[in-house]
Amino acid sequence: MLSPDNPIRTVAIIGAGLMGRRLAGLVARAGRSVTLVEPVESVLESGLAAARDMAPNGSISGSDAIVQGVAHADLVIEAIIEDLSVKQALFAEMASVNAEAILCSNSSVLPITVIAEGVDDGTRCVGTHFWNPPDLIPIVEVIRGERTSDTTMARTYDFMSSIGKLPVRVEKDVPGFVGNRLQHALWREAIDLVASGVCDAETVDLVVKNTIGLRLGEMGPIENADYVGLDLTLAIHEAVLPDICAERHASPYLRDLVANGELGAKSGHGFLIWPDGSREQAAARLSAHVQKQLADQTS
Numbered sequence: 692m693l694s695p696d697n698p699i700r701t702v703a704i705i706g707a708g709l710m711g712r713r714l715a716g717l718v719a720r721a722g723r724s725v726t727l728v729e730p731v732e733s734v735l736e737s738g739l740a741a742a743r744d745m746a747p748n749g750s751i752s753g754s755d756a757i758v759q760g761v762a763h764a765d766l767v768i769e770a771i772i773e774d775l776s777v778k779q780a781l782f783a784e785m786a787s788v789n790a791e792a793i794l795c796s797n798s799s800v801l802p803i804t805v806i807a808e809g810v811d812d813g814t815r816c817v818g819t820h821f822w823n824p825p826d827l828i829p830i831v832e833v834i835r836g837e838r839t840s841d842t843t844m845a846r847t848y849d850f851m852s853s854i855g856k857l858p859v860r861v862e863k864d865v866p867g868f869v870g871n872r873l874q875h876a877l878w879r880e881a882i883d884l885v886a887s888g889v890c891d892a893e894t895v896d897l898v899v900k901n902t903i904g905l906r907l908g909e910m911g912p913i914e915n916a917d918y919v920g921l922d923l924t925l926a927i928h929e930a931v932l933p934d935i936c937a938e939r940h941a942s943p944y945l946r947d948l949v950a951n952g953e954l955g956a957k958s959g960h961g962f963l964i965w966p967d968g969s970r971e972q973a974a975a976r977l978s979a980h981v982q983k984q985l986a987d988q989t990s
């Protein structure tokens with residue numbers, strides 16, 4: 692039974708894909724009893740193996756049945772495919788087999804308010820947006836839906852802290868929450884610079900990595916604005932914002948690339964050329980870079 696004084700001990704993770712398996716390992720490593728639920732047998736098996744690798748002494752069981760995984764959980768994190776109607780059906784089913792657990796969605800963009808529409812008691816539904824890989828990237832955005840209660844926000848926030856994450860409160864259920872809105876504001880302008888011939892794709896990344904990229908790990912945009920002076924920030928915004936891309940739809944340049952099958956690393960060609968093996972190299976490079984930055988932060 693879940694009560695305000697009862698810590699969250701038993702957690703179900705739904706979906707054993709890229710995110711779910713690592714979430715299961717992360718939560719088990721923090722001493723919670725975890726059930727990983729996944730309908731595809733081979734994915735469940737490989738997911739369990741990956742999670743147990745991360746938490747060799749952890750308590751991790753597997754199931755292909757929602758009812759078995761969810762009925763006795765104090766908290767559930769849903770990490771299934773990003774499809775609204777499938778997530779809505781899952782939330783309704785989870786609510787019907789467990790009347791008390793906190794129900795979290797790891798959706799990257801879908802509003803928890805809408806995902807939880809079919810749940811009678813929406814006060815216990817909350818967005819918990821982990822970043823990939825969830826065991827490595829510190830932040831979890833804890834998103835308040837229209838019906839989420841203060842208690843659910845507080846208990847979810849405390850739970851995320853207790854498993855070693857850095858939770859932040861997102862008080863309005865807006866698409867993209869905080870991190871992805873900021874990230875995609877930058878990507879929109881990056882694509883527009885290439886599309887309008889201001890510079891080539893390599894130059895965009897070279898400039899970002901050797902200017903703002905060097906600062907961002909230490910000083911975020913709000914502190915940076917204060918640091919340089921808000922009068923200067925205002926003057927810059929008045930000069931540059933009228934010219935910055937404010938398009939409300941995806942770029943036609945991006946649409947054309949996708950329509951031509953130029954999907955980036957996975958198809959060998961996107962903005963850049965991706966020879967065989969380069970995607971794996973990029974993944975390893977990125978992971979090593981993130982780990983180094985995190986080690987530097989704590990040393």
Ligand SMILES: NC(=O)c1ccc[n+]([C@@H]2O[C@H](COP(=O)([O-])OP(=O)(O)OC[C@H]3O[C@@H](n4cnc5c(N)ncnc54)[C@H](O)[C@@H]3O)[C@@H](O)[C@H]2O)c1
Pocket residue numbers: 705706707708709710711728729730731734769770771772773777781797798799800820821822823
């Ligand atoms: N991949 C990322 O970088 C990332 C980052 C943050 C958030 N997310 C979000 O996390 C969620 C999962 O993403 P992913 O990349 O792990 O997806 P994935 O496709 O790797 O895994 C999803 C898994 O869910 C399973 N599944 C589908 N329907 C199910 C159901 N009804 N019950 C139980 N399992 C079911 C699928 O069989 C699959 O194994 C999505 O909502 C996604 O938007 C992903």
